[in-house]
Amino acid sequence: MPRASVRDQIVEAAFEQFHRHGYNACGVKLITDSAGVPKGSFYNHFESKEALALVVMDRYGETRHLDKLTDTSAPALVRLRSHFEALAQDIEDFGYERGCVYGNFSTEAADHIPAIREGVAAAFDQWAKAITAAIREAQADGSLTTRQDAGALGRFLINAWEGAIVGERAAKDGSSFAAFFTVAFETVLH
Amino acid sequence: MPRASVRDQIVEAAFEQFHRHGYNACGVKLITDSAGVPKGSFYNHFESKEALALVVMDRYGETRHLDKLTDTSAPALVRLRSHFEALAQDIEDFGYERGCVYGNFSTEAADHIPAIREGVAAAFDQWAKAITAAIREAQADGSLTTRQDAGALGRFLINAWEGAIVGERAAKDGSSFAAFFTVAFETVLH
Incomplete structure (x- = not known):
């Protein structure tokens, strides 16, 4: 299986962390730490925490x-x-x-x-x-x-x-x- | 009417701010600023934000x-x-x-x-x-x-x-x- 892309790793980690802590208590650093990627890489893939939250909602919809x-x-x-x-x-x-x-x-x-x-x-x-x-x-x-x-x-x-x-x-x-x-x-x- | 005590001012401000922003996005400083009292006075009246939240719940119950x-x-x-x-x-x-x-x-x-x-x-x-x-x-x-x-x-x-x-x-x-x-x-x- 190919390794998950950094973007996918961030989405999966954000799904877990948003779900566990809610929106306000879950910052970008918690998400990137949980994904095991550098915080700086976040903004290569998402404009903001808000933009990521919309992607997480779609991902959640699938479940x-x-x-x-x-x-x-x-x-x-x-x-x-x-x-x-x-x-x-x-x-x-x-x-x-x-x-x-x-x-x-x-x-x-x-x-x-x-x-x-x-x-x-x-x-x-x-x-x-x-x-x-x-x-x-x-x-x-x-x-x-x-x-x-x-x-x-x-x-x-x-x-x-x-x-x-x-x-x-x-x-x-x-x-x-x-x-x-x-x-x-x-x-x-x- | 006697002036509201500092404690009452904090409770009223916390009611408003917790209700408006939720628990996590509402810090002690936001509450004391909104009450117009020094942040340091907070801990003379409440052990923690959590303790204040319990008082606010009682106050909310009355409404x-x-x-x-x-x-x-x-x-x-x-x-x-x-x-x-x-x-x-x-x-x-x-x-x-x-x-x-x-x-x-x-x-x-x-x-x-x-x-x-x-x-x-x-x-x-x-x-x-x-x-x-x-x-x-x-x-x-x-x-x-x-x-x-x-x-x-x-x-x-x-x-x-x-x-x-x-x-x-x-x-x-x-x-x-x-x-x-x-x-x-x-x-x-x-």
């Missing part, structure tokens, strides 16, 4: 199990549950630490850095759209009533998930994820 | 409209809506910036600072308990079915609200709050 939503071998409601279960498993594997990169960046940086705000908003929109499409499919196959607006449900569910993460980072006991699965799948998607 | 949940002049479901509407109004008044101090601290500091994690967890528990009590009342007066577990609903709703804030800080267009009120009050509490 978000969106494929589970579009795998038509299972019914739409089953896929929705698999999607959120996979997201939950990832966070449980980190002991309820780190949270979601989108949520972290939204909370920490969206008010102050327009490009990050726009990047997070676009990522949430894309995610909500994929959830909404699966909800529409469940409404079409009769497993979900059509009395609710699929778009509002999709937006509500991604936010409820982001909030369950906020709850778990404080409690770290599984209670917020459990409440999410109970209410989302026994009441909201019912 | 959270929990009184609306216990005002028995209105039915429980009406009070639940008034409570969340008041929380929404506060955030709309800041142009969807700043978010919730509890959620911000949970996201930024809970993984790394045990006392903050515990403080946020206790605040969320207290809030969830107040919401759950109102839900139980609505179940008892027949305005809500008893088929759902009130505790899970209460936990779910506070998290869904925290997540709606995360969504709004990115989109800043009211769509996440609108989805919250539609789904929470037309489907979840139904």
